[in-house]
Each structure stands twice: as structure tokens, then as C-alpha cells.
Amino acid sequence: MPPVNGAPASGLASLERIDRETVSGRVYRDLRELLISGEISPGEKLALRSVAAALGTSLMPVRDAVARLAAEQAVEVMPNRTVRVPVMTRGRFEELRTIRLMLEGHCTEVAAAHATPQDLTRIRELHADFTAEHDMDDPDAGRLIRLNKEFHFAVYKASRMPVALQMIEGLWLQIGPVLNFDLRTKSERLSRRVAVGHHTELLAALERRDGPAARKALSEDIVSAGDFILSRNVLPVT
Amino acid sequence: MPPVNGAPASGLASLERIDRETVSGRVYRDLRELLISGEISPGEKLALRSVAAALGTSLMPVRDAVARLAAEQAVEVMPNRTVRVPVMTRGRFEELRTIRLMLEGHCTEVAAAHATPQDLTRIRELHADFTAEHDMDDPDAGRLIRLNKEFHFAVYKASRMPVALQMIEGLWLQIGPVLNFDLRTKSERLSRRVAVGHHTELLAALERRDGPAARKALSEDIVSAGDFILSRNVLPVT
DNA sequence: ATCTGATATCTGTGATCACACTTGCATCAG
DNA sequence: CTGATGCAAGTGTGATCACAGATATCAGAT
Numbered sequence: 227m228p229p230v231n232g233a234p235a236s237g238l239a240s241l242e243r244i245d246r247e248t249v250s251g252r253v254y255r256d257l258r259e260l261l262i263s264g265e266i267s268p269g270e271k272l273a274l275r276s277v278a279a280a281l282g283t284s285l286m287p288v289r290d291a292v293a294r295l296a297a298e299q300a301v302e303v304m305p306n307r308t309v310r311v312p313v314m315t316r317g318r319f320e321e322l323r324t325i326r327l328m329l330e331g332h333c334t335e336v337a338a339a340h341a342t343p344q345d346l347t348r349i350r351e352l353h354a355d356f357t358a359e360h361d362m363d364d365p366d367a368g369r370l371i372r373l374n375k376e377f378h379f380a381v382y383k384a385s386r387m388p389v390a391l392q393m394i395e396g397l398w399l400q401i402g403p404v405l406n407f408d409l410r411t412k413s414e415r416l417s418r419r420v421a422v423g424h425h426t427e428l429l430a431a432l433e434r435r436d437g438p439a440a441r442k443a444l445s446e447d448i449v450s451a452g453d454f455i456l457s458r459n460v461l462p463v464t
Numbered sequence: 465m466p467p468v469n470g471a472p473a474s475g476l477a478s479l480e481r482i483d484r485e486t487v488s489g490r491v492y493r494d495l496r497e498l499l500i501s502g503e504i505s506p507g508e509k510l511a512l513r514s515v516a517a518a519l520g521t522s523l524m525p526v527r528d529a530v531a532r533l534a535a536e537q538a539v540e541v542m543p544n545r546t547v548r549v550p551v552m553t554r555g556r557f558e559e560l561r562t563i564r565l566m567l568e569g570h571c572t573e574v575a576a577a578h579a580t581p582q583d584l585t586r587i588r589e590l591h592a593d594f595t596a597e598h599d600m601d602d603p604d605a606g607r608l609i610r611l612n613k614e615f616h617f618a619v620y621k622a623s624r625m626p627v628a629l630q631m632i633e634g635l636w637l638q639i640g641p642v643l644n645f646d647l648r649t650k651s652e653r654l655s656r657r658v659a660v661g662h663h664t665e666l667l668a669a670l671e672r673r674d675g676p677a678a679r680k681a682l683s684e685d686i687v688s689a690g691d692f693i694l695s696r697n698v699l700p701v702t
Numbered sequence: 703a704t705c706t707g708a709t710a711t712c713t714g715t716g717a718t719c720a721c722a723c724t725t726g727c728a729t730c731a732g
Numbered sequence: 733c734t735g736a737t738g739c740a741a742g743t744g745t746g747a748t749c750a751c752a753g754a755t756a757t758c759a760g761a762t
Contacts, residue, residue: 290531297535
């Protein structure tokens with residue numbers, strides 16, 4: 227293809243970039259979404275052929291997708307070669323929370339220093355959406371979960387730490403199934419109430435560029451949500 | 465299979481667990497080793513068929529392995545669908561170092577509190593091996609790199625944080641190519657001298673269960689090694 | 703009723719083929 | 733010699749097949 231720049235201005239400039247998406251990638255993202263939103267329960271087994279059939283493709287793309295998910299610990303391959311959503315133990319849950327506090331805490335602190343005005347408006351919008359959905363008579367659990375995630379990640383993205391962002395996504399992918407599955411089954415209003423409060427504090431801290439305060443608000447958000455799950459005693463000890 | 469426990473004591477107990485390894489896993493580990501030890505240079509392209517041929521298998525296992533590596537950011541798939549070892553930029557390198565300081569620092573501090581006597585002897589042994597190899601007239605770069613890795617990971621493993629350990633491996637996989645490639649091309653003795661010093665301090669701190677001191681020694685190890693690479697100015701800015 | 707045994711189905715794994723796209727190289731016009 | 737053009741080789745992607753191991757089902761014997 228000859229350099230477009232040399233050509234005289236034409237309708238060509240209005241052409242959109244065409245992104246050939248692979249089926250593999252599509253399957254990966256679909257499964258990922260199902261996992262992160264808790265629509266596949268922990269311990270559930272995944273049969274490659276079933277997934278392929280459900281998505282109307284062959285085995286191949288599913289194999290690639292599952293390999294990627296396995297690398298991220300989002301699913302695990304048992305010694306029998308069957309793949310399943312990992313069962314969350316109490317210890318693993320607590321370790322994941324510890325790591326989240328470190329990584330997400332750091333990103334939040336950095337975000338407070340680096341966030342652009344655009345970042346802040348975006349975060350503000352998402353916070354408003356989340357609050358609005360939360361205050362509805364019958365909030366949609368799925369939408370709440372998604373908005374909560376988008377709010378958090380908008381903050382992390384403002385830190386301009388792409389590698390950390392990627393790692394955090396991996397963490398959410400691991401925690402998502404149990405967290406959201408639990409939230410989905412019994413919609414506990416109370417825990418969300420406090421979530422809104424923490425988000426408000428977090429946003430306020432970001433706006434006055436107070437890194438430590440932002441980190442503190444986030445930490446409380448993470449810890450309280452975790453405590454809620456832990457208090458339910460649904461996680462096996464080992 | 466009937467429960468073995470019910471059977472009378474026999475030579476059966478001496479049987480080793482048979483691990484049917486998949487070719488996929490083998491390819492994955494081979495590639496991983498090549499990457500982490502810097503035997504594949506950053507920017508180098510990987511052709512699936514070439515890898516398959518080199519390892520004497522078909523495309524399939526290679527595809528699975530590469531999918532896993534891509535999920536860990538150990539290789540990247542370009543828009544053209546070709547896979548290559550990511551080129552390390554200065555910014556990415558610094559971010560990776562920041563994250564390493566957090567994660568590995570934390571694990572080291574925890575390890576100081578939780579390390580068993582067995583852990584400590586293991587770490588001591590690896591430290592001795594590393595020092596011995598280092599003090600040789602013509603140290604083997606590859607072996608040195610491997611021993612350094614084993615020493616570090618023996619420490620992290622003592623923290624009993626499997627999830628963090630996994631993440632740290634991912635980080636080393638990303639840093640490995642540039643770090644070890646550079647160390648391999650020009651064997652700078654000086655930087656290793658200081659590495660031995662930091663390792664000695666680290667070990668001493670662990671033995672007296674001094675978490676903060678252990679973290680400090682590790683941080684200096686990571687920072688100084690990173691500074692060495694950064695000072696070489698081989699990393700593109702963007 | 704319980705356990706053992708064989709069988710039929712289902713599982714993931716690996717190889718091979720077909721295809722569309724990209725890249726490299728040689729050819730040819732200027 | 734320089735440039736573009738066309739063809740050939742090489743690329744990843746996806747589908748299909750073959751196969752060994754696992755799992756479930758059910759018959760028969762104790």
C-alpha cells in the first residue's frame with residue numbers, strides 16, 4: 227500500500243480502521259466476561275466442545291482462549307485435563323486481597339497525581355452512573371457489577387501504568403467469579419451502600435489530588451467488600 | 465482404582481507419581497526458559513512453524529504454548545498476527561521495576577516472618593552456589609542467571625504466597641529477555657559483585673527474621689540491577 | 703444390596719488440511 | 733540503475749479427523 231499521505235485529500239480520510247478480529251479473541255473475551263461477572267460458578271467444569279457448540283464455532287478457537295485463561299489462572303486445568311473455574315479458598319481470597327491492596331492502592335495514589343481533567347470527568351460520570359443505578363428501586367445486579375468495575379478501572383487507567391493495569395485485570399478475573407457470584411445470588415444492599423460512600427470519598431480525594439486519602443478510601447472499599455464475603459463463610463478453609 | 469490405604473504395605477508405596485506431560489506444556493516451558501534466560505532477543509519474531517519444526521512437533525502444541533505466553537505478555541501478537549518478543553521501552557522497564565519492588569518486596573518481608581528452617585537452608589545453599597559460580601575465573605553466564613533466579617524465588621516461595629509467586633514469575637518473564645540478554649552480551653563483573661553483596665545482606669536479614677531489612681536488601685538489589693541496565697541507554701524512550 | 707466388570711460415550715490432545723492474508727523476491731518497464 | 737508490478741513462498745487461523753484416556757452406565761456375580 228502506497229503512503230496515503232502523498233495522495234490528494236479525498237474521502238479516503240474518512241475510512242475507519244478495519245480491525246479483523248479473530249474468533250479466538252472473541253471467545254476469549256466472551257468467556258472472560260462470563261467469568262468476571264460471576265455467570266459461571268466456581269468449581270464449574272468447562273467442556274471445550276460444549277463451549278464451542280454454544281458459541282457456534284469449532285474446538286480450535288476455544289482451545290486458544292482457554293489456554294490464555296489458564297495462563298491467567300482464570301480457569302485451571304485439573305490433572306485429568308478437564309478445565310474448571312478454580313474454587314476459591316479462604317487463604318487464596320485473602321492473598322488476592324492483599325495483592326489488590328498493594329497494586330490497586332499504588333495505582334490509585336499515582337492516579338491522584340497524574341489524572342488529567344478528562345480522566346476526572348470520566349470517573350465522575352461513572353460514579354454518577356453507579357450511584358444512580360444503585361439508588362433505583364430494583365437495581366440490576368449485572369449492571370451494577372459492570373459499572374463498579376468501570377469506575378475502578380477508570381481510576382487505575384489514570385495512573386498510566388499499563389502493565390499494572392493488566393495485572394489488576396488478572397486479579398479481578400480471579401476474584402470475579404466468587405465475588406460477583408455471591409453478590410448475584412443474594413443482593414445485599416448494605417454492602418453496596420458503603421461502596422457508594424467509599425467511591426465518593428475516593429473521587430473527592432482524586433479531585434484535590436490527595437494521593438494518600440485516595441488510597442485510603444480505596445483500601446476501605448476493598449477491605450469492606452472482602453470482609454463481607456469472608457463473613458458469609460462460604461469459602462472453604464484449605 | 466481401589467483405595468491404596470486399605471492394601472497391606474508393599475513396594476507400591478515406592479512408586480512415583482506418573483505425570484503425563486502434555487507436549488503443549490513442554491513447549492511452553494521450553495519457550496519460557498529461552499525467554500527468561502535471554503536466549504531470544506527482544507523484537508525477535510517467532511514463526512509457529514519454525515518453532516514446531518525445531519522442537520519436532522506439529523503446530524498445535526506451539527499454538528497453545530504461544531497463546532499462554534501471550535496472555536502473560538511474554539510475547540505479543542502484532543496486528544499482522546505475527547508474534548514477537550516485546551521490545552522493552554524505558555517506561556515499561558521502569559514500571560515493571562516499580563511493581564517488582566512492591567510485590568517482591570512484600571513477599572520478602574513476609575518470608576522473613578514465615579520462613580521455615582528448611583527454607584533457610586535451601587536459600588543458604590543457593591546463595592553459596594551463586595557465590596561460588598560468581599567467584600570462578602570464567603563464570604558461566606547462563607548458570608549464573610539461573611542460580612540468581614532460583615535464589616530469589618526460593619525467598620519468595622518461603623512467603624507462602626502462591627498467587628503472588630505466580631505473578632512475580634510473570635514479571636520475570638517480561639523483564640528476563642532484556643535483562644539477561646544484556647547481561648549475556650557483555651558480562652559486567654561489577655554489577656554481579658554488588659549482587660552478591662545484596663544477596664548476603666538479604667540472607668542475613670532473613671536469618672534474624674528482620675523483615676524490613678530483608679526488604680531493603682532486596683530493593684537495593686533490584687534497583688541497582690535496574691540502574692545498570694538503564695545507564696546503558698539501550699532502551700528506547702517510547 | 704454391593705461390588706465387580708465390561709462397554710459405550712465423552713473428554714482433551716495432537717496432526718493434518720484448507721484458506722486468506724502477508725511478505726519477499728524476481729521480473730519488467732521507465 | 734530505479735521503480736512498480738505480479739507471482740510464489742510463508743504466515744497465522746480455523747475446521748476436521750484420529751486417538752488415548754477418563755467417565756458414566758449397566759449387567760452380572762457374589
